[in-house]
Amino acid sequence: xxxxxxxxxxxxxxxxxxxxxxxxxxxxxxxxxxxxxxxxxxxxxxxxxxxxxxxxxxxxxxxxxxxxxxxxxxxxxxxxxxxxxxxxxxxxxxxxxxxxxxxxxxxxxxxxxxxxxxxxxxxxxxxxxxxxxxxxxxxxxxxxxxxxxxxxxxxxxxxxxxxxxxxxxxxxxxxxxxxxxxxxxxxxxxxxxxxxxxxxxxxxxxxxxxxxxxxxxxxxxxxxxxxxxxxxxxxxxxxxxxxxxxxxxxxxxxxxxxxxxxxxxxx
Amino acid sequence: xxxxxxxxxxxxxxxxxxxxxxxxxxxxxxxxxxxxxxxxxxxxxxxxxxxxxxxxxxxxxxxxxxxxxxxxxxxxxxxxxxxxxxxxxxxxxxxxxxxxxxxxxxxxxxxxxxxxxxxxxxxxxxxxxxxxxxxxxxxxxxxxxxxxxxxxxxxxxxxxxxxxxxxxxxxxxxxxxxxxxxxxxxxxxxxxxxxxxxxxxxxxxxxxxxxxxxxxxxxxxxxxxxxxxxxxxxxxxxxxxxxxxxxxxxxxxxxxxxxxxxxxxxxxxxxxxxxxxxxxxxxxxxxxxxxxxxxxxxxxxxxxxxxxxxxxxxxxxxxxxxxxxxxxxxxxx
Amino acid sequence: xxxxxxxxxxxxxxxxxxxxxxxxxxxxxxxxxxxxxxxxxxxxxxxxxxxxxxxxxxxxxxxxxxxxxxxxxxxxxxxxxxxxxxxxxxxxxxxxxxxxxxxxxxxxxxxxxxxxxxxxxxxxxxxxxxxxxxxxxxxxxxxxxxxxxxxxxxxxxxxxxxxxxxxxxxxxxxxxxxxxxxxxxxxxxxxxxxxxxxxxxxxxx
Numbered sequence: 001x002x003x004x005x006x007x008x009x010x011x012x013x014x015x016x017x018x019x020x021x022x023x024x025x026x027x028x029x030x031x032x033x034x035x036x037x038x039x040x041x042x043x044x045x046x047x048x049x050x051x052x053x054x055x056x057x058x059x060x061x062x063x064x065x066x067x068x069x070x071x072x073x074x075x076x077x078x079x080x081x082x083x084x085x086x087x088x089x090x091x092x093x094x095x096x097x098x099x100x101x102x103x104x105x106x107x108x109x110x111x112x113x114x115x116x117x118x119x120x121x122x123x124x125x126x127x128x129x130x131x132x133x134x135x136x137x138x139x140x141x142x143x144x145x146x147x148x149x150x151x152x153x154x155x156x157x158x159x160x161x162x163x164x165x166x167x168x169x170x171x172x173x174x175x176x177x178x179x180x181x182x183x184x185x186x187x188x189x190x191x192x193x194x195x196x197x198x199x200x201x202x203x204x205x206x207x208x209x210x211x212x213x214x215x216x217x218x219x220x221x222x223x224x225x226x227x228x229x230x231x232x233x234x235x236x237x238x239x240x241x242x243x244x245x246x247x248x249x250x251x252x253x254x255x256x257x258x259x260x261x262x263x264x265x266x267x
Numbered sequence: 268x269x270x271x272x273x274x275x276x277x278x279x280x281x282x283x284x285x286x287x288x289x290x291x292x293x294x295x296x297x298x299x300x301x302x303x304x305x306x307x308x309x310x311x312x313x314x315x316x317x318x319x320x321x322x323x324x325x326x327x328x329x330x331x332x333x334x335x336x337x338x339x340x341x342x343x344x345x346x347x348x349x350x351x352x353x354x355x356x357x358x359x360x361x362x363x364x365x366x367x368x369x370x371x372x373x374x375x376x377x378x379x380x381x382x383x384x385x386x387x388x389x390x391x392x393x394x395x396x397x398x399x400x401x402x403x404x405x406x407x408x409x410x411x412x413x414x415x416x417x418x419x420x421x422x423x424x425x426x427x428x429x430x431x432x433x434x435x436x437x438x439x440x441x442x443x444x445x446x447x448x449x450x451x452x453x454x455x456x457x458x459x460x461x462x463x464x465x466x467x468x469x470x471x472x473x474x475x476x477x478x479x480x481x482x483x484x485x486x487x488x489x490x491x492x493x494x495x496x497x498x499x500x501x502x503x504x505x506x507x508x509x510x511x512x513x514x515x516x517x518x519x520x521x522x523x524x525x526x527x528x529x530x531x532x533x534x535x536x537x538x539x540x541x542x543x544x545x546x547x548x549x550x551x552x553x554x555x556x557x558x559x560x561x562x563x564x565x566x567x568x569x570x571x572x573x574x575x576x577x578x579x580x581x582x583x584x585x586x587x588x589x590x591x592x593x594x595x596x597x598x599x600x
Numbered sequence: 601x602x603x604x605x606x607x608x609x610x611x612x613x614x615x616x617x618x619x620x621x622x623x624x625x626x627x628x629x630x631x632x633x634x635x636x637x638x639x640x641x642x643x644x645x646x647x648x649x650x651x652x653x654x655x656x657x658x659x660x661x662x663x664x665x666x667x668x669x670x671x672x673x674x675x676x677x678x679x680x681x682x683x684x685x686x687x688x689x690x691x692x693x694x695x696x697x698x699x700x701x702x703x704x705x706x707x708x709x710x711x712x713x714x715x716x717x718x719x720x721x722x723x724x725x726x727x728x729x730x731x732x733x734x735x736x737x738x739x740x741x742x743x744x745x746x747x748x749x750x751x752x753x754x755x756x757x758x759x760x761x762x763x764x765x766x767x768x769x770x771x772x773x774x775x776x777x778x779x780x781x782x783x784x785x786x787x788x789x790x791x792x793x794x795x796x797x798x799x800x801x802x803x804x805x
Contacts, residue, residue, distance in 0.1 A: 111308075114314075133730070134721075134722045134724050134730055134731075135721075135722075135730060135731075135732070136314060136316060137314075139686075139687075140308065141308055141309065141310070141684030141685075141686055141758055142308065143308030161684075161686055161687060161729075162687065162729040162730070163688065163729070164729075180699075180703055181688050181699065181703055181704070181705075182699050183694075183695035183696050183697065183699070183705055184696065184697075184698060184699070185699075188699070190695060191688075191690060191695060191756050192684060192686040192688055192689055192690050192695075192756065192757050193684065193686060209755045209756070210655065210690075210755045210756035211656075234655040234656065235652060235653065235655060235754070235755055236755065237754065237755035308684070308758070309681065309682045309683055309684050309685070309758055309760065310684070310685055310732060311681065315685065315720060315721035315732045316721045316722050317720065317721035317722040317723065319720045319721045319732075319734075321680045321681050322680050322734075322736070323680075324677060324678070324679055324680060324798065325677075325739070326796045327766050327767050327768035327769075328767055328768075328792070328796075329637065329639055329767035329768075329770070329772065329792060330767075332637070378771060380771055380772075380773065385774060388774060389774065390626070390630065393630050393633060394626075394629075394630075399633075400633065400634060400635050400636065400638055400791075401630050401633065401634055402634055402636070402637055402638075403630075403631050403634045406627050406630045406631055406634070407627075410623050410624075410626075410627045413619075413623055414620065414623060417616050417619055417620055417623075418616070472785060474775060475775060475780075476773075476774040476775040479773060479774050479775060480775070489668060489669075489670075489771075490670070491668070491669070491670045492668065527619075528619060530612075531612050531615045531616040531619065532616075533609070533612065533613075533616075
């Protein structure tokens with residue numbers, strides 16, 4: 001598969017996590033230092049609203065609600081920025097760097113504890129994902145937990161210290177993993193801790209640092225495409241990634257503070 | 268010899284003015300910038316578990332302060348001993364022992380650093396740059412040999428200076444350098460002194476410590492160095508076998524300062540007119556041109572005590588002869 | 601002697617006294633300025649091996665070649681509390697080398713083999729990827745060439761390894777010859793206590 005760099009969206013300030021909107025309108029939500037920004041399909045800043053605490057990540061639920069992962073809490077906004085709910089937990093939500101949804105639960109990645117927390121829709125804690133191993137959590141020297149959820153509610157969590165994307169059941173059971181270390185073969189993950197971020201749509205999309213790369217894998221672990229390497233600043237780290245329903249790939253350049261957009265040009 | 272104290276004072280005053288004038292040159296500060304990395308994500312020992320304790324990073328400390336003070340004390344003691352040995356005991360062999368000891372300690376053990384010769388640069392920088400911190404030990408290292416020279420002559424040069432000692436020990440068949448040439452070459456050390464001061468008072472990042480950089484013997488003391496400097500050092504030593512202590516007499520900038528102070532000394536190495544025999548053995552023995560017309564020239568005298576060891580009247584030779592006479596029971600001659 | 605010896609002696613005595621006074625006064629002036637020993641140290645935010653930026657550049661080894669001490673007084677020092685304890689450490693392994701049967705790079709990076717690696721914590725003997733590893737640099741073997749420092753640098757690593765001057769080896773020259781040669785002007789003189797501080801790290805909110 002081949003991809004083409006089609007657009008660069010100026011982040012107009014800090015950028016952390018990004019997410020695509022739920023209805024395929026091409027809008028892009030970005031968590032920034034103290035606010036949520038929404039960019040329209042043309043890349044213009046459509047609206048923005050402040051968050052109570054520094055926002056680390058953002059996700060859009062099926063009903064259009066905007067979930068912002070912050071330090072010590074999650075805030076839930078409606079599409080226009082009105083605050084609907086706040087989930088505060090100093091112990092379980094110390095630093096929420098990724099949010100995802102299964103059919104019946106909400107998942108939040110806590111990088112301070114190196115685990116993914118699972119809550120029901122009302123905010124009641126159900127179980128941890130990723131902690132049931134001798135290392136006591138995911139191996140994240142790079143400092144962020146990132147994951148994606150597929151249509152069957154399988155959680156794909158990046159485990160950069162092991163150079164893998166691990167598959168978990170929502171209950172926490174480890175189902176398998178894809179990926180391996182390789183400093184030469186582009187199908188492998190290079191460096192000390194890669195992949196740093198992952199997104200799931202029709203394939204597994206990963207970003208790596210130090211030799212910044214965006215790649216796509218099929219669900220059995222075979223490399224489908226190296227989407228991009230060149231447009232990124234060499235010092236990028238923890239580049240958040242989102243993929244929309246039209247297979248457009250959005251990746252944050254953490255140095256230039258811009259969102260790079262790639263489109264598939266061939267199958 | 269008339270008018271020398273005046274000349275000495277005048278030259279000292281000019282030098283002081285020069286240094287103070289150059290002190291007006293501003294110097295750039297050396298600031299360390301704080302180094303900050305974005306996020307602390309390294310696993311700590313409780314996250315690693317299994318009873319693991321994060322080891323402490325080793326932080327080796329520089330040499331203890333009291334050892335540096337000891338060095339200064341040893342410097343003072345060695346000079347005091349040299350003064351006593353040369354002026355009172357008139358014993359060359361013990362002076363050579365001190366020279367070997369100084370070479371071993373200040374030279375090979377301390378690797379020639381810090382030395383009074385180089386310390387003059389630090390003193391100059393400290394006067395010129397208000398932000399420069401000079402340790403007290405360095406100030407003492409600079410001042411002590413000069414203070415001793417003011418009263419007793421260049422006792423430092425005799426057996427205490429490591430660079431001097433290494434040259435002193437290779438003197439083999441020294442020639443007498445013609446006086447005019449000796450005087451002319453002797454001016455080189457003042458030129459070097461001026462250059463050293465000029466380069467030392469530059470702003471911090473452009474500062475160059477010439478005396479340290481062009482020290483010909485430090486490569487031997489460290490047992491490693493640039494090949495060309497080691498070669499230069501070797502050349503000085505080879506030359507030193509035939510021309511007594513060329514670095515000390517013609518190049519040492521601190522020797523220039525010591526020479527000025529030694530002019531004012533009253534109790535240096537002297538050849539007393541009422542006792543001397545006019546035999547000329549001392550003049551022939553002195554490899555450094557420090558005896559002119561049967562009188563010791565304080566500013567050139569490097570305290571080697573060869574004159575005393577050759578004198579038939581005084582010193583070891585004379586004492587040995589007297590002892591022999593006493594043993595054999597003959598009347599003293 | 602045509603001069604009166606007492607007058608000449610008097611001149612000499614006055615001159616001696618003057619010089620002694622200048623020396624003494626100068627010494628007191630300098631002693632009052634003295635504020636402790638100053639040593640040379642590498643500024644990690646300027647050294648190209650450890651500062652942010654310059655990814656994929658050849659490591660600078662001027663600290664090794666320029667130091668007057670035989671095997672350099674500069675060493676790579678790993679600040680253990682800031683080390684990621686990763687399985688595949690890019691400072692230990694040469695990550696551009698081929699992967700062996702264990703899934704690790706086959707070659708080590710250090711030309712003098714100065715880094716020792718051992719698993720720590722709850723050790724899983726089956727799967728090497730399942731462990732934390734400790735990396736210790738042997739200062740007898742290290743010569744400060746900076747290769748590991750360049751690989752440990754962000755974003756590839758966490759930057760816990762930096763080049764530091766070691767004071768049991770450094771002669772504390774008046775003008776450090778590395779400082780003359782360093783193109784980044786990364787060698788500076790600091791008071792001993794500041795020179796021994798760990799390389800700084802900013803904590804998140």
